[in-house]
Amino acid sequence: MESTALITDLYELTMTQSYLEHGKTGKAVFSLFVRRLPENRNFLVACGLETLMKSLENFKFGDRELKYLKSLGIFKDWFLDYLRELELDLEFYALEEGTIFFQNEPILQVEGSLPKAQLIETLVINLIHFETLIASKAVRNYIAAKGKTLVDFGLRRAHSPMAGLLSARACYIGGFNGTSNLQAGMLYGIPVFGTMAHSYIMVFDQEEEAFRAFAKSFPDRVFLLIDTYNTVEGAKKALKLLKEGIKVLGVRIDSGDIPELCREVRRIFDQEGFKDVKILVSGGVDEYDIERWVSEGVPIDAFGVGTKLLTSADAPYLDIAYKLVEYEGKPKFKESPGKKTFPYKRQVWRFLKDGKFDYDKVSRFQEGGLVKRVSFPLPSLKEIRERVLEQINQLPEELKSLRKKVEYRVEVDE
Template sequence: MRNLGLCTDLYELTMAQSYLYEGKTGKAVFSLYVRKLPENRNFLISAGLETLIKRIENFKFGEEEIRYLRSLGLFKDDFLDYLREFEFDGNIYAIPEGRIIFQNEPIVQVEASIPKAQLLETMVINTIQLETMIASKAVRSYLVAKGKKLVDFGFRRAHGLEAGILAARASFIAGFDGTSNVEAGRRFGIPVVGTMAHSYVMIFDKEEDAFRAFARLYPKNAIFLVDTYDTIEAVKKVVKLAKEGVPTVGIRIDSGDIVKLTKEARRILDENGLENVKIIVSGGVDEYKIKEWLDKGAPIDGFGVGTKFITSADAPYFDIAYKLVEYEGKPKYKLSPGKKTFPYKRQVYRYYKGGKMAYDETVKWGEEREGEKLVKLYVENGKLKEKLPSLKEIREVVIEELNKLPEEFKDIYRRCEYEVKIL
């Protein structure tokens, strides 16, 4: 990975230089949290910690970065020397990936000398917001899918290549079964899935010739896109091919009246002994569509979920902040209207009633309570304390968390407020 030192905002660098010149190098604690959940989110899924830790390891300044900073005419040679030797040697406290979190809870807390902790602000916000936002959107599809397969089809509509790759990671954590994103598959070991595009069907003189050619080369992945021309007629062609012995795993419908078309397609397939042929739906799919179609009895086996999920279309950003809460052991906080902050490094305690989440408390670090501790120390003096969990392990955590979440919080249409006591 390349040096990431310039992946920050200019004012982080100018403040850091001033801190050094003013002798402000004491230990600081910054806390990252979401002030208020979006109107259509009852909870969030913590995600992105592993990505953040890897990025911090590469938050360095090589000669190319130093030359650029010198060209700005803002930085003195001794500060540039400081950056040239920059290495994060502080502590990172975080709520583990996959845990359910709420407003005003410290997702990540960075403890280091004030210049170093300040320089990481932009990267911490950027990294944690993206993956937490996407995981929190994706899990809503998981909640309403009733066990049907979910695949990330959103790469082409993501806000940049890296955002699409990390979104695939976040969606797998949140219950998706695979991704169309090949790089995400390579990088994270997520199962990769794909069918065919309309262009593939159109390049052949006959629709059935496209299906036959695809099945010949990919017999175990023969899912045919049937809505290029006439969906029901294409389904009938699939039946004819299957009876001829052409491998047929499933069909995909990408447009039209999904409930009507899937019911008719299922009837045709079943009447011809093709009960095992799956029906996959894509095109404008999100949690609202999934719930609507399944509630109307659409016989869908899996969903390709794309644009609206990978952009978190109904909540494309969080009111997320990275704020100074402690310096040299003294409390630091803001009193700005609507942006009040809370002092000190903190622990979060979770309490349960009848096996379900009841309320949380955030308290000054070191104060003992009876609840379950959520915040862990992951990086100490710049070194990772223990091996991070695999994506599959994080995914299992999400499922366990959902089992402990009160049912009303799982309703995608209902607004619920979870109590977080700040002590």
């Protein structure tokens, strides 16, 4: 695989060279945490740890990387030799993937020689930040859907193919049933879903002809897109196929007045006895739409969620930081206004009341809390997903809200 060593910022390497020059190679602890939750987030979901661990396996400086660094005229030959022989013999302490967490709680802590722990800062922030952002958005959709099927349709609008791939993983962890992304299906074993595009319908002279052609090609996967021209008329054509014995599993509506159209389409199928035909809705859907339609009883069986999910449109970034908290056993912390940090490696303790989250406490590290030393093998994607869903059941109702009603109490031992 391609080396990940240069997925970093220049200053990580300049600092590392200077550390070595001045003998600053003692044991350090860095902590990754979110200072403040976004305005419309009551909690976040830790995600991306496995992706990070696999990326660090390829954090190696080979000939190509070293040749480039030498060409910059910044680094000394002895430092480039150090990078060539670099081994990341670091220890990692983390919240298990799929753990719900809050502000000022350590998601990941890296312990080891200062230069090595510094070098990986950018990669750590990048990968954990992104998947945590998307998993946290996905969970909101899951809560709003109240058990209805959710499919990630966002690959084409993701900010890169890699973002689409990692998003599919994060969405599945966050409660989605599957993805349209075939690479994610292959690499992660996530169930894959898909129907057809409007171009497929338009290439045939008649909409019904397109429906019949697809049914002939995929008789066991007949899911028809019915809003290319007129949604109600499209539903009637799908009904015609059903009456002929063609097994139409469902229809997709991608535009228009969704509540009104879904009710009419449902009526068309139900009055003829085809109550098992599913209705899937897509097209700019987000958790706010899902919450509204579900609460209004709109007859929708599944949601294809894309653009606003894979870009986390309403909260596109987290106030996340990777800070030195301990060096050679001494506490290290910032007192900058608005950017205060807390010293030492830390543990998170969660307290429940009547089976629901009550409050968390963050204190100096000792075994037994939510933060655990990372060991292999890491849990499966299914196990991570189950952890998320189990913890959702432990959330008080006010924390499940899509709007911020309360701020969960996190006591930080300073």
